[in-house]
Amino acid sequence: MSAIEITNISQAFNLGMSNQVDALTDINLSIASGEFVSLIGPSGCGKSTLLRLIANLLVPTSGAIVVNGKSAKQARLDQDYGMAFQQSGLFEWRTVAKNIELPLELKGWDKTRRQARATEMLELVKLSDFANHFPWQLSGGMQQRVAIARALAVHPSLLLMDEPFGALDEMTREHMQSELLSICRASGTTVVFVTHSIPEAVYLSNRVVVMSPRPGRVAEIVDVSIEGERNDATRDNAVFFQRITAVREALRGVEMSDHVRGIEDR
Amino acid sequence: MTTVATIKKNRETVRRVRRAILFVVSLLFVAVAWELYKAVGPEAGGKIFGWKLLPRSNNNAMPHVWDMLMRYNRPELRGSDRKIWSVVLAGAWFSFRLALVGFAIGSTLGLGLSILMARFKIAERGILPYLVVSQTVPLIALAPLVVSWGGKLHIAGWTWPRWMSAAVLGAFLAFFPVAVGALKGLTSAPLASHELMDSYAASWWQTLRKLRFPAAIPFIVPSLKLAASASVIGVVVAEISTGLKGGIGRLIIEYAREATGDPAKVFTAVFGAAALGLAMSGLVTLADIYMMRNRPKEASA
Numbered sequence: 001m002s003a004i005e006i007t008n009i010s011q012a013f014n015l016g017m018s019n020q021v022d023a024l025t026d027i028n029l030s031i032a033s034g035e036f037v038s039l040i041g042p043s044g045c046g047k048s049t050l051l052r053l054i055a056n057l058l059v060p061t062s063g064a065i066v067v068n069g070k071s072a073k074q075a076r077l078d079q080d081y082g083m084a085f086q087q088s089g090l091f092e093w094r095t096v097a098k099n100i101e102l103p104l105e106l107k108g109w110d111k112t113r114r115q116a117r118a119t120e121m122l123e124l125v126k127l128s129d130f131a132n133h134f135p136w137q138l139s140g141g142m143q144q145r146v147a148i149a150r151a152l153a154v155h156p157s158l159l160l161m162d163e164p165f166g167a168l169d170e171m172t173r174e175h176m177q178s179e180l181l182s183i184c185r186a187s188g189t190t191v192v193f194v195t196h197s198i199p200e201a202v203y204l205s206n207r208v209v210v211m212s213p214r215p216g217r218v219a220e221i222v223d224v225s226i227e228g229e230r231n232d233a234t235r236d237n238a239v240f241f242q243r244i245t246a247v248r249e250a251l252r253g254v255e256m257s258d259h260v261r262g263i264e265d266r
Numbered sequence: 267m268t269t270v271a272t273i274k275k276n277r278e279t280v281r282r283v284r285r286a287i288l289f290v291v292s293l294l295f296v297a298v299a300w301e302l303y304k305a306v307g308p309e310a311g312g313k314i315f316g317w318k319l320l321p322r323s324n325n326n327a328m329p330h331v332w333d334m335l336m337r338y339n340r341p342e343l344r345g346s347d348r349k350i351w352s353v354v355l356a357g358a359w360f361s362f363r364l365a366l367v368g369f370a371i372g373s374t375l376g377l378g379l380s381i382l383m384a385r386f387k388i389a390e391r392g393i394l395p396y397l398v399v400s401q402t403v404p405l406i407a408l409a410p411l412v413v414s415w416g417g418k419l420h421i422a423g424w425t426w427p428r429w430m431s432a433a434v435l436g437a438f439l440a441f442f443p444v445a446v447g448a449l450k451g452l453t454s455a456p457l458a459s460h461e462l463m464d465s466y467a468a469s470w471w472q473t474l475r476k477l478r479f480p481a482a483i484p485f486i487v488p489s490l491k492l493a494a495s496a497s498v499i500g501v502v503v504a505e506i507s508t509g510l511k512g513g514i515g516r517l518i519i520e521y522a523r524e525a526t527g528d529p530a531k532v533f534t535a536v537f538g539a540a541a542l543g544l545a546m547s548g549l550v551t552l553a554d555i556y557m558m559r560n561r562p563k564e565a566s567a
């Protein structure tokens with residue numbers, strides 16, 4: 001079964017007004033259960049918009065989105081997905097553990113069950129010692145890990161991430177990438193991941209969706225298919241570099257039609 | 267981590283002690299300035315550039331600081347054995363309780379209004395202008411009205427106590443800063459946080475309790491401080507203009523009438539009123555320390 005089925009999605013902001021923006025046109029995308037898909041493309045090509053449409057934080061101007069076999073809205077009401085953004089978005093008045101418990105509270109879980117799950121998630125992101133710290137007492141990378149733990153707390157089948165590692169330094173970033181992969185591999189979570197980094201997209205994904213701007217369209221889908229488990233050795237793999245080149249070429253194609261900005265080549 | 271936290275906490279304590287010392291020093295400074303002016307200022311007042319600015323420095327207009335302090339230990343009236351400090355203290359305590367009631371009513375009302383305004387944009391447009399206008403009505407004009415309205419209230423055997431009018435006038439001044447401050451706070455959470463709550467399919471009330479309200483605390487706390495001093499002003503002015511007995515406001519006008527014969531007396535009551543205001547804001551400061559204990563210190567500084 002496919003986790004996400006996107007058919008003929010178009011999204012226009014300020015429809016019919018002089019400042020109308022056609023953020024997305026005619027997007028078709030099918031994401032299989034357990035698949036890791038990255039969205040990459042120049043700034044303003046509608047990556048975040050597409051993610052917010054899947055999350056039902058926006059309703060598309062036209063087209064249909066099916067998540068886990070139901071409408072995007074029903075999937076949101078059922079808390080089928082977890083979300084993480086570039087800014088960790090932790091609540092500063094809650095401890096780390098309480099931040100992770102937030103989605104569970106809203107699901108109406110009782111206290112013991114919540115605490116057990118929070119403990120489990122903290123172990124997963126290796127922050128057990130910081131359960132009772134407040135977010136502002138943690139480093140940026142640690143905050144991001146808490147945000148990911150929060151997104152995973154309900155054990156969602158789907159994870160939506162918008163440049164979650166964008167604010168991290170290179171070392172922490174690579175470390176987090178490996179952790180994310182192992183977490184998702186262990187739980188079979190489907191991931192839609194927005195990034196500006198080509199190596200990051202290639203390292204993490206089964207498929208990389210290259211988007212073009214104005215109006216946002218799917219320009220090309222690069223199948224990564226690197227054999228075996230991904231680990232630090234993957235980063236030196238010849239196939240890895242081939243795929244990076246493939247994505248870069250695809251982005252160049254996009255560049256021909258429009259000026260590309262904001263793609264990191266690291 | 268813990269050592270860093272301890273150092274921060276110690277630093278916080280040091281800062282508070284320093285602030286307390288500074289406060290005492292500034293009081294001393296005012297006293298010294300007062301006496302200095304008495305020493306060099308013109309007995310009969312004076313003019314600067316043709317403006318009548320300088321107050322008279324004689325003992326009738328400006329009693330010595332020590333005379334004022336000594337006055338506390340002498341009887342309120344000749345022949346009575348009740349020392350004036352106990353009268354002033356009792357008056358301040360009476361007014362303090364009224365101010366507290368006014369503060370509680372006002373803050374609750376202000377908070378309720380702010381939630382209403384945050385919930386319904388229409389309510390904000392419809393209510394906010396009236397709130398602003400309400401604060402331009404002079405309290406002195408309002409006081410007799412409240413007293414007469416209250417006097418007409420009889421609900422199931424319950425009659426409006428006289429002191430209630432003073433408390434209501436305190437509330438009238440107190441609710442405004444809370445309503446405005448809380449409204450600003452309730453709408454202060456970033457869009458991303460709201461989207462997060464939406465992604466959890468949280469209801470409006472859940473979002474209020476778990477996001478909007480906690481996010482509003484740093485805005486509500488300073489507005490409560492304003493409300494605390496406003497409620498004291500409201501109560502004291504109401505006591506004076508409605509002639510309510512028992513409070514510090516009443517003492518001030520009574521003693522002011524005796525200013526020619528006993529100039530230090532009125533100051534004992536004035537200081538009592540100041541102490542009352544300090545007590546109120548001290549109470550709110552405690553609440554502040556409690557509510558902001560887990561917030562980033564940079565933000566609260």
Ligand SMILES: Nc1ncnc2c1ncn2[C@@H]1O[C@H](COP(=O)(O)OP(=O)(O)OP(=O)(O)O)[C@@H](O)[C@H]1O
Nearest residue numbers: 013014021023042043044045046047048049050262
């Ligand atoms: N709420 C909105 N109202 C109007 N226009 C919007 C809104 N949100 C996004 N847009 C527009 O839609 C387009 C796509 O925006 P989006 O945020 O999805 O881009 P993006 O690919 O995520 O960019 P970036 O890489 O910089 O994050 C942009 O032109 C943007 O200006």
Ligand SMILES: [Mg+2]
Nearest residue numbers: 047048049162
């Ligand atoms: Mg974006």
